[in-house]
Amino acid sequence: MTAQTIRTVGLRAGSIVALLVLWWLAARLMHDPEALPGPIVIGNTIAEDLVKPGPQGESAFLHIGITLARIFIAFAASMLLGTGIGLAMGLSRIVERALLVVIPLLLTIPTILMVFLAVMWFGYSEAGGLIAVMAVVTPYVAVNIFEGTRAMDKSLIEMGVTFKARRPLLIRKVYLPQLMPYIFSAFRYAFGVTWKIVALAETFGLKYGIGYMFFFWFGQFNMDQVLAWIIMFVALMLILEHGVFARLESRAFAWRHSLAR
Amino acid sequence: MKRVGAGLLPSLLTLLVCLLLWKAVSLFFPPVILPGPLALLERMIEIYSDPASYVIVGETLLRIFEGFVISMLLGTLLGLSMGLKHDIELFFDSWVMVLLTVPSVCWAFLSVLWFGISEVAPVLTIVLIVFPFVVMNVWEGTKAMEKSLIEMSHVYRADRALMLRKVLIPQLMPYIFSSLRIALSLSWKIALVAEAFGAGSGVGQELINWFQDIRVDMMLAWGASFMIVMVAVDLLIFRLWARRVFAWRPQFAT
Amino acid sequence: MAHVMLRKTARTDTASAPTAVIIDKLSKKFTVPGGGITFTVIESVSLTVGEGQFVSIVGPSGCGKSTLLNIIAGIESYDGGSVTVAPRAGTASHEPRVAYVFQSPRLLNWLTVQGNIEFVLEAQGVPREQWQPRVTKYLQMVGLGGQEKNYPLNLSGGMQQRVAIARALAIEPDILLMDEPFSHLDAITARKLRFDLMEILGRAKPTILFVTHDLAEAVFLSDHIYMMNTRPARIFKEVEVDIPRPRKPEDSVILDLEKSLVREFFSVLEGKT
Numbered sequence: 001m002t003a004q005t006i007r008t009v010g011l012r013a014g015s016i017v018a019l020l021v022l023w024w025l026a027a028r029l030m031h032d033p034e035a036l037p038g039p040i041v042i043g044n045t046i047a048e049d050l051v052k053p054g055p056q057g058e059s060a061f062l063h064i065g066i067t068l069a070r071i072f073i074a075f076a077a078s079m080l081l082g083t084g085i086g087l088a089m090g091l092s093r094i095v096e097r098a099l100l101v102v103i104p105l106l107l108t109i110p111t112i113l114m115v116f117l118a119v120m121w122f123g124y125s126e127a128g129g130l131i132a133v134m135a136v137v138t139p140y141v142a143v144n145i146f147e148g149t150r151a152m153d154k155s156l157i158e159m160g161v162t163f164k165a166r167r168p169l170l171i172r173k174v175y176l177p178q179l180m181p182y183i184f185s186a187f188r189y190a191f192g193v194t195w196k197i198v199a200l201a202e203t204f205g206l207k208y209g210i211g212y213m214f215f216f217w218f219g220q221f222n223m224d225q226v227l228a229w230i231i232m233f234v235a236l237m238l239i240l241e242h243g244v245f246a247r248l249e250s251r252a253f254a255w256r257h258s259l260a261r
Numbered sequence: 262m263k264r265v266g267a268g269l270l271p272s273l274l275t276l277l278v279c280l281l282l283w284k285a286v287s288l289f290f291p292p293v294i295l296p297g298p299l300a301l302l303e304r305m306i307e308i309y310s311d312p313a314s315y316v317i318v319g320e321t322l323l324r325i326f327e328g329f330v331i332s333m334l335l336g337t338l339l340g341l342s343m344g345l346k347h348d349i350e351l352f353f354d355s356w357v358m359v360l361l362t363v364p365s366v367c368w369a370f371l372s373v374l375w376f377g378i379s380e381v382a383p384v385l386t387i388v389l390i391v392f393p394f395v396v397m398n399v400w401e402g403t404k405a406m407e408k409s410l411i412e413m414s415h416v417y418r419a420d421r422a423l424m425l426r427k428v429l430i431p432q433l434m435p436y437i438f439s440s441l442r443i444a445l446s447l448s449w450k451i452a453l454v455a456e457a458f459g460a461g462s463g464v465g466q467e468l469i470n471w472f473q474d475i476r477v478d479m480m481l482a483w484g485a486s487f488m489i490v491m492v493a494v495d496l497l498i499f500r501l502w503a504r505r506v507f508a509w510r511p512q513f514a515t
Numbered sequence: 516m517a518h519v520m521l522r523k524t525a526r527t528d529t530a531s532a533p534t535a536v537i538i539d540k541l542s543k544k545f546t547v548p549g550g551g552i553t554f555t556v557i558e559s560v561s562l563t564v565g566e567g568q569f570v571s572i573v574g575p576s577g578c579g580k581s582t583l584l585n586i587i588a589g590i591e592s593y594d595g596g597s598v599t600v601a602p603r604a605g606t607a608s609h610e611p612r613v614a615y616v617f618q619s620p621r622l623l624n625w626l627t628v629q630g631n632i633e634f635v636l637e638a639q640g641v642p643r644e645q646w647q648p649r650v651t652k653y654l655q656m657v658g659l660g661g662q663e664k665n666y667p668l669n670l671s672g673g674m675q676q677r678v679a680i681a682r683a684l685a686i687e688p689d690i691l692l693m694d695e696p697f698s699h700l701d702a703i704t705a706r707k708l709r710f711d712l713m714e715i716l717g718r719a720k721p722t723i724l725f726v727t728h729d730l731a732e733a734v735f736l737s738d739h740i741y742m743m744n745t746r747p748a749r750i751f752k753e754v755e756v757d758i759p760r761p762r763k764p765e766d767s768v769i770l771d772l773e774k775s776l777v778r779e780f781f782s783v784l785e786g787k788t
Contacts, residue, residue, distance in 0.1 A: 011351035019356060036375065101272040102279065108492060110450040112457060112465070113484045116472045120294070120480075159621040162588045162613065163686070165638035173634050177625040192361070199364040200454075211366070218370055226370070234362045241362070 037224050045228040055216070058208075064236065067198060067209040070126070074133035075194040081134065082141025082190070083183060087175070089142065090149025099142070106139040111193075115200050129201040133194050140193070141186040148182030149175070188241070195237055210236075296478035304482035318490070321452055321463040324380070328387025329448040333441060335388075336395025341433075343396065344403020353396075360393035365454050373459030383455035383463070390451050391444050398443075402436025403429075442499050449491050533604045535690050535722040536564040536587065541596035543582065556582055558747040559596065564690065564724050564739075566604060569716060571725045571733035572741045572750075573776075575784070576695075579748025580726045584692045587724070588613050603689050603722075612639065614683035616693045620675040622667040622682075628654070629663040632682045639686045653681040656715055673704035680712070684719055693725045697732070706764075709735060713761060730780070734773045735764050742776065744783055751783055 020039050027038035037045075049060045089096040115132045122128035152175065160170050202211025210233045217225035280298055287297035296304065308314050339357075343350040368389045372382035406429065456465025464487050471480040543557040557579055564570045574580055585591040587598055600611040614635075622631050632650050641649070654660055657677040667675055676696060683691050697705035713736060715721075727733050733740050734756060742752040754776065758768050 007348075008351055011348060012355060015352045015355050018352075019359075097272055098275045101275050108446075108488050110453050110484065110488070112450070112454045113468065113480070116468065116480060117477070120472070120475070120477050155617070155619070155621055156623060158590060159615070159617065160634075160638065161590055162615040163635040163638045165634070169634075169638055173623060173626065177623070180625075196364040196366070200366045203366050211364075214367070214370075218374075223374065226374075230363065230367050230371075233364070233367075234359060237362045238358065242358075 037227060041224060042227050042231060045224045046232060049225070049228055049232070060213075060232075063208055063210050063213050064232070067195075067202065067211065067233075068236075070129060070198050070202075070206075070209065071191075071195050074130050074198065075137070075191055077130065078134050078137035078190055078194065079141055079183075079187065082138040082186065083145050083179075085138070085142040086145025087149065087171075087179075089146040090152075090175075096146070103139045103143055106135060107143070109135075111136055111197060111200070115197065115204060119201070119204055124204070124206060126206070129198065129206055132201055133197045136197060137190045137193055141190055144182050144186035144189075145179060148179045151182075152178045191241065195233075199233065292478050293476050296481060300478060301481055301485065304478050305486050308479075308482055308486065317463060317467060318487070320460075321456060321465065321487075322490075324383045324387065324456070324460070324463065325445075325448045325452045328384045328391060328452065329445055331384070331388050332391035332395055332444060332448070336392045336440075336444075337399050337437065339392075340396040340399025341403055343400045344406075350400070357393045357396050357400075360389065361397065363389075365390050365451050366458070369455045369458040372455070378459050378461045380460075383452060383460045383465075386455035387448050387451045391447050394447060395440050395444050398436055398440035399433070402433050402440075405436075406432050438499075438503070442495065446491065446495065449487075453487075533566045533601070534563050535566045535568075535601055535603070536562075536724065537597075537599045537601075538562050538583075538587075539597045539599075541583070541586070541593055541598060543586065543591075543593045543595075555747040557586075557593070558749050560743075560748060560750055561596075562741050562750060562753075564722060566722050567720045568738045569723045569725065569736055570739045570741065571727060571737040572743050573727055573730055573733045573780075574743035574745050574748070576728050577745035577748075579745040580743060581694050583748065584615070584694050584724070584726055587690070588615050588692055600690055611690070612686055612688040614686055614688035614691045616676075616679050616683050616691070616696045618695050618699055620667070620672075620679040622675055622678060624667045627664050627666055628659070628670075628678050631667070631678060632685050635682055635686055641686065649685045649687075653685045654678075656684065656718060657681045658711060671704075672700055673708060676700065676708065677711075680715075684715070684721060689722065691721045691723045693723060695727050698727070698729075709764075712736065717760070730776050731764065731769075731773050734769050734776070735762055740776070742780065742783075752779060 023036075024038050024040075027036045053059055085095075085099065089099055114135050118128045118132035118135070122131055156174055156178075157170065160174050165174075198209070199211040199214075202209040203215045206212060210229060214226060214229045214233070217229065284297045284299075287295045287300070289295075292300040339353065343353055343357075365386065368386045369382075372385045372389075376382045376385065452463070453465040453468060456463035457469040458465075460466060464483055467483045468480055471477075471483065539561050541557055541560045542555065544553050545556045546553045560583065562570070562572075572580055572583070582591060586593050587600065600613065602609055602611050623634060626634060629650050632653070633646055636646050636649065650663060651660070654662060657680050659674060659677055659681065662670070662674075662678075667678065670678065680696070697708055700708065709732065716723075716736075725733070725736065737756050740754045740756060741750050742754070743750050754772075756772065758766070758772075762769060
């Protein structure tokens with residue numbers, strides 16, 4: 001245990017403690033005790049939720065599971081489509097010119113408008129939610145990947161061509177590895193946006209899911225539960241973001257010569 | 262200059278094709294569900310012939326401005342400190358991480374629950390979402406700065422203030438600039454969500470009202486016109502300003 | 516715009532020394548886009564490279580020499596004349612194999628050293644069973660035996676360039692093109708690599724077309740030198756280097772030849788075309 005490590009752990013722990021203390025203070029200071037329940041109350045509520053059945057007799061894990069499923073499907077679809085489009089734009093000038101107009105347009109449309117439109121046109125269904133997410137995330141991923149193709153090292157492609165490498169081999173061994181940083185940064189953003197849109201869509205009336213529960217309790221003016229569900233949601237996303245993605249990222253970039261990141 | 266024209270053609274073509282497709286599809290639906298381009302234009306004209314609409318847009322713009330400015334100031338401050346002092350970084354990074362993770366709709370609800378339907382709620386929502394984003398950006402930018410240039414300034418005994426002015430800030434400008442731009446565009450969109458859930462007025466409120474009335478044409482009219490304003494501001498402020506900020510770069514990348 | 520003619524059949528002539536590359540009155544023009552100005556990059560260049568020979572093209576740094584190599588490698592086109600590359604004598608008829616060592620190593624940093632060599636073997640359609648033996652053999656030949664699993668960024672500049680050379684040799688090329696491969700290395704490393712290249716010449720007996728601006732380097736390494744002026748690229752003299760190998764850079768024979776060539780060069784460059 002070096003002094004450096006102790007300091008790091010100390011500061012991190014200190015910050016979490018400070019957060020909880022601030023929360024607790026704010027809760028006490030609020031003139032309306034109902035408005036901001038303290039950390040202890042919420043802690044209990046979360047524990048209860050996880051163990052006991054919910055208002056309609058279902059388990060909390062059902063909601064969590066459904067939200068996760070929606071997030072992963074929407075995210076995977078957007079990443080795949082976005083990467084494919086970005087790559088196509090990088091490889092073909094025609095595709096680039098054609099899409100370069102459409103994409104910024106899609107990116108400008110406010111998210112809430114997208115969700116409203118998707119719900120209006122596709123109903124309160126899984127399809128509506130999926131389309132809302134894809135309409136927002138896919139263009140972003142495509143642009144990112146496209147930027148990546150433009151930043152690629154042309155001399156390496158040239159080298160591959162002199163050795164008569166064909167396009168599939170070039171894409172596998174020369175294009176994609178150079179695109180990895182861009183794919184990853186698009187990954188992180190896409191994931192972040194995806195769950196926020198899923199939350200929004202669930203709030204609007206998809207059945208089941210964390211957003212649905214959140215809205216349900218909001219309708220009941222039950223602040224304890226509202227906060228409890230928000231925290232569960234945030235905790236879940238943080239675990240995924242940092243536990244899973246951080247690991248994936250460091251493994252994918254093992255070849256980098258000790259770049260501090 | 263001729264080449265610019267040649268490049269424009271496929272884009273214009275795509276635009277034209279999209280417009281025609283839109284018109285074609287809209288023929289199958291009543292205008293309240295899927296308006297065609299002309300119907301949309303008519304609605305927009307209706308809206309903006311009414312002076313009350315300008316008040317509504319004005320309110321939204323004001324909230325955006327307030328939220329954005331507060332986020333930029335606080336965010337840049339914290340981001341700089343985190344980038345420069347490792348201790349501050351360690352302390353605050355978990356807070357920032359958490360803030361970034363909470364969905365905007367949650368903050369919108371919470372703000373309303375705490376502050377009721379008021380001016381504070383939407384601005385607070387904007388700040389809570391945009392501020393951590395600015396922090397992240399400036400923080401990363403600060404960390405990415407060239408150590409070698411800072412070392413060089415130390416060797417020549419440049420004091421803190423001089424170093425800040427001539428070495429740190431110029432390097433930071435591209436980051437601050439791009440985060441400004443994205444922060445503003447985030448603020449636009451969050452403002453709409455925040456207003457939809459609890460401002461009582463503003464463009465966001467209009468959107469949700471028309472949504473509940475099942476009037477896609479009105480919803481789109483408000484939405485599209487708002488987007489036009491957003492794009493206009495982005496072009497005006499950022500294209501013009503970008504020239505000065507990036508003058509020292511050999512290439513003029515957007 | 517013509518492209519390189521690749522002679523596909525194995526050679527039958529054994530009477531004279533077999534040639535690997537014949538370039539006949541090659542020319543290339545370049546038109547500035549939008550401006551309409553055309554200037555000649557390569558003007559009627561003719562040269563031959565015999566099999567197993569080390570032939571250098573020496574000239575001041577400029578576009579012409581590298582362009583010539585790019586044309587032979589098939590990544591640039593030309594306007595007049597012809598380029599013929601013939602498969603090595605004794606090999607079955609195949610699409611002529613051209614290997615290229617660039618000024619910078621141009622390695623794929625995310626692949627191991629082994630991965631980098633396998634990349635070109637795959638590109639060339641070499642059967643998988645031959646991959647491991649070739650990787651081992653040629654890495655040893657360049658003095659990097661055992662480095663298979665290492666990553667390029669962990670290697671020094673000189674070692675990276677050795678990998679590039681091993682990669683080129685691994686495809687067992689009919690012609691190995693080298694574009695000032697040592698010019699980006701420090702003098703000491705470059706010198707070491709030159710020596711090692713000379714040794715490799717003895718063992719693998721590749722056919723090499725080597726481009727450089729360094730006369731001393733050319734005299735040390737080559738069997739035959741073409742001296743070239745640039746803008747437009749033109750050959751103005753050919754020299755046979757008959758000095759037996761192994762050569763030492765300090766040998767007086769080498770220094771003398773170099774001196775006389777330098778004198779020739781300067782008189783040409785000073786405009787006495």
